[in-house]
Amino acid sequence: MSTESSLAPFSRRNWLKSLALASLANPKLFASPAAHFAPRAKRIIWLTQAGAPSQLDLFDHKPGLASQFDKDLPNSVRGEQRLTGMTAGQKRFPIAPSVFKFAQHGQSGMWLSELLPHTSKFADEICLIRSLHTEAINHDPAMTLLQTGHQIGGRPAFGAWVSYGLGSDNADLPAFVALISRPSGPTNAQPLHERMWGSGFLPSKYQGVRMSSGKDPVLFLSNPPGITTERRRAMLDDVAALNRLKLADYHDPETQARIDQYEMAFRMQSAVPDLADLSKEPADIYERYGPESKKPGTYAANCILARRLAERGVRFIQLYHRGWDQHNNLPSGIKSQCHDTDQPTAALLAELKERGMLDDTLVIWGGEFGRTVYSQGVLTRDNHGRDHHPRCYSVWMAGASVKGGHVHGETDDFSYNIVKDPVHIHDLNATALHLLGLDHTRLTYRFQGRDYRLTDIHGNVIQNLVA
């Protein structure tokens, strides 16, 4: 008697023709979800860099800082900014210029760090936002805000909203898939949380399905030992036969929905391993994505998987790479993270472009907040750390007609405050929904008497990001 199955078995039954007519009278009852206006993007690949990558060492070039080494960050810059408990007790806030070199890339001359040699080749495809900001200063609330538009858990993830708003494009696969990788280096990896791809108060069928590298890419996908596909099929035929007897007796539409879901489960058992089996990829693919791509479960392997999911019509593909939390030993830590992510990210962009899919795929790369210009802990010429910094940070988008080779927003000389075109996380989310053809103010769900949105009561579409 659930209200949540989208199927109407009664409509197939003559004896209940009247109900079928009722459903026709109200087309909204069984209508498939649809966009509010013509979309630019059919899907999103969100390359989430968990732990907060340093904008100062990757995207936000501050050449003036070289002469400021170990000088105190002026109080006028820091203002009333709250600090985490990790650096609140520091007596000094010594400036730590990036130890990495920046250069200009592409026709656009975008400044990017030497840590991103591969991504840099796509400078003219990338729309770099240097002025993103958030309120949260600790990982869990910040990641939850980025994913759900609210710092405290309980609301649906971005992907769940999209799944709810647009439904699935593939009858054999979920609409929202999450892929997680751990860093190859010895960095402390920030934990994640199932809620980050959860459906919050939306019905749970919209929740993200976590795909893993193990025996079961999707939970409980494999038959137990001794049960072959043929045996499973025979057993499912028995289940269906008995369920049909039940349906004929009780006429509960939910029973028909169950029969259909069991069939989809069976189809997933062949569709998902086929999807997750990277062994059939040609050898040069592994060269493009780098050596890590042969190891299942790495970010590089997940990038290949992301492309395969995109090809099969999965709407929201969210990668999480953990390990960007460089409170200390930033130079070696961030180098290792870029080793994990730079080449595969670029290879994914290249492949999407070659296959003509970059036109309708929105790729987003970024974390939950930025990092401080001042050093956390001891500062030397070749080593330092950086604390959390919510006031400004950088993310980039590519594909789906966002402006390539474009830099949006500007920070001050210390990458501490935004001086031009601030973009809040709600604005980023509103813009991403806009590209999917969804008006963020109209994509609502009523819960506890209130119409909730991904962007809460905030958010503006940043038209200037779109070509």
Add this chain to the structure above:
Amino acid sequence: MLFRLCLLSFTTLAGAAELSFNRDIRPILSDNCFYCHGPDKNNRKGDLRLDVREELIKLGPQTLIERIHTTDADDLMPPAESHKKLSAKQKDTLKQWIAEGAKYEPHWAFVPPVKSKAGKSIDDFIRAELKKHGLQPAPKASRETLMRRIALDLTGLPPKASDDDDLNDFIDQLLQSPHYGEHMAVGWLDAARFADTNGYQVDRDRELWPWRDWVIKAFNTNLPFDQFTIEQLAGDLLPNATLDQKIATGFHRNHMLNEEGGIIAEEFLAEYTADRVETTAAVWMGQTFNCCRCHDHKFDPFAQRDFYAMKAFFHNVPEKGVGIYGNPVRTNAPPFVKLPAPELEAKITALNAKLKPVEDKLRGLAAGDLEPWAKKLVATKIDWQPLEPQKATGGDNPPQITDKAVLIGPQETRANNIVIKAKLPAGKITALRLECSTTAPSASFQWSELKMGKTKLHPIDATHASVLDNDRKTRSVLSVAPNKPVQALFEFEKPLEGPEVEITIGVENAGGPSQWRLFATTTPTDVVAPASIVTIAQKEHAKRNAAERKQLADFRLSQMPEHRRLSEEAASLKKQIAAAEAEIPTTLVMEEQKEMRPTFILMRGAYDKPGEKVIAATPAVLPALAADLPRNRLGLAKWLVSRENPLTARVIVNRFWQHFFGTGLVRTSEDFGSQGEQPSHPELLDWLAVTFQESGWDVKKLVKMIVTSETYQQSSRFSVRNAQLDPMNTWLSRGPRHRLSAEVIRDQALAASGLLVEKIGGPSVKPYHPPGLYEQVVAQRDNPKATYQQGSGDDLHRRSLYTYWKRSVPHPGMLLFDAPFRETCALRRSRSNTPLQALNLQNDPTYVEAARFLAQRMIQEGGASIESRLTHGFHLLLGRKPSQQELQVLAAAVERSIKDFTKDAEAAKQLLTFGEAKTDDKLPPAELAAYTTVASTLINLDETITKE
């Protein structure tokens, strides 16, 4: 949707005659107008509010009608940007309402419930409504169906009844079953956001299962609901509060607790207290208080002040805003209480009794006079005689021997053992001196081990004690400069006699060449001391500072073998005491701190923007807190369950109704505000609420009244008529039929297969869990339990409410079947129908194992024929006999599968060894595998996971 369609048409039909503000008008105004013209003064547009009649009259009701009908886009209400649009019917309804004089009513839920005279039972009210809608009650469900329905609803387990049980007796037996409390507790655990971990990023374990046990017991002993409320909200404030009453207050310690490094305590203290306010408002009052944390409520008459006045009740707990980062995993964040643990306490008492004489003796030794010994120390000249190295091996470079010294280095880059064979001087050797020097400008040496065969060594010089610990990870550094040799002193437990000795030095790293010389002495070790100690001893007593005196005294004691032995004994006893104390279970509780913590309205909800100070108070729109009630949690709890409170009894009976019918009389069981749905049967809801209060909040009585009603006992079959006129079963024209909860689905399979371990209560357990799932997301460094330590034996087969609940990775079998994350209060679960559920029931070892054991029961207990065995299996799981058609399908499956597995014996063997529990190995494998497949078919049936 269809449901609304019907509702609308019916209400409009009825409405033409008599409009009701609450039923017909408020929903329209609330949804379309109140956001800008409602209770929130800060968001009010044009200074107009429509939730108050006087304001509408001031405006002129005709203006409202004009503004909703106008074709001028600038004037139209609601405005286009609100994405709200009134339908023609809604406009007509408003017009009719104005024409009838624009009568207002207070929101129904704030008016105290009154017992209607229109009915004397549930069935009276339901039938009256059915009749209005042209419906008939459905026939009574079959006896088998009913027994299963009732057993699942009351205990969450399949029925064990025999055929001749009277249905009423059967219900009474179930109400007396200890499993009743277990099953009823689950919904309350959702409401209370119970979990075994703290949540947020670090998400370490906490200990609150004794509170879960309390809830189970409270349901089983039928604690009246008012008392149930009072003890959980304020048990600690009751006069002479018992331990149980204190444990009950764990209810409001169930919220999440942030332990992330660097968080600001104030910020999270604000979160926890807000959570308590929101949870209390939702669980007892059915109100969405989260809306007024930042501003006045947009739809309901609650001000931001009401939120913080409620917060003041919960803001006086002696707690910190952060968890204690870095402490052992079992540590609970205060306040908590210890549970009685007689065995452990006796053990601790016994250990303390042993410890006392040891400590007394140690004190006695410490009391001795220092000076005679100090004098002797200074006076004694120690004859250090060099050892003659004979052979030295090991190291990156072969060690050289020159002039009785061993030259090590210049570089050592990895863990090496340097083994030196040396001649001992004559006599009983008591101590050894190692001397490290260099000729290079500087050199450093890291060593981790020192061994001399089986001879036991003690450090005389504590600096280098770690080389004796048999752990290569703990290193000691010797920083050597030319002409500044570094020494290390050790003594032997028993004096050593020659002629030769083998010394092993564990070297981890060395930069620069170092020379090692070894010396031995026969002097008694009580006067062998490092130079630093001798220097202190040489000073007069008066000239030694406090630190020096202590150093000297400590050294003397450390050189006494008796003291050493006693110290070790004391340390071992203390360790045992600490271990036993850590084993005593604790549970989180509420307490009041003596000094009242002030509470402020937080501007826009921000923890660092305090506004006006407030005192504890109940919301202004509701009846006031009685003058004789204290202004604390106890007063609040008593106010909630007072006769004057219009909300609590309604909200609670509605949730019990939801438990049995799948849907509340108010469908939005968490929201009784103006944005929530109207009750489908307002008179019945009120009749139940008052009856419940009058019964003394007797939960079992209420539950029994529901399950013995004819309404509940109807068949759940859809008929042409009830499907057409009542598709969502709003009018209860048939019995409830809906998917079972995650917990019941698993428990039912375990019970039917005979695997279920029926132990009640205790700490959570860790059943099967897909490998890798946990490790992908859990913190590594911060959490020593970064891997899922699966339990074994009984732990695999306990009831699901005892499954370890980690907030960042709740058990997937629970999440797939719509259990909430337990991060915040949840009062209504969704009931989805997904392919992932099908995969779970087919392939999770939990269900494969259950199928195997159900198969074993079919074969062993079900007689000899296929039909009788299948009938037995059907009965165990579904409580009924299969039909002929069903038997045909299943019998064909058995025959097919036996043939199949006889041919493929290996496959049968594999299937029968999946999961930990072992079936009887005397059973023919092909047969058992075949029945396992069929049992899996049964476990996967729609009927099996449905309450019918």
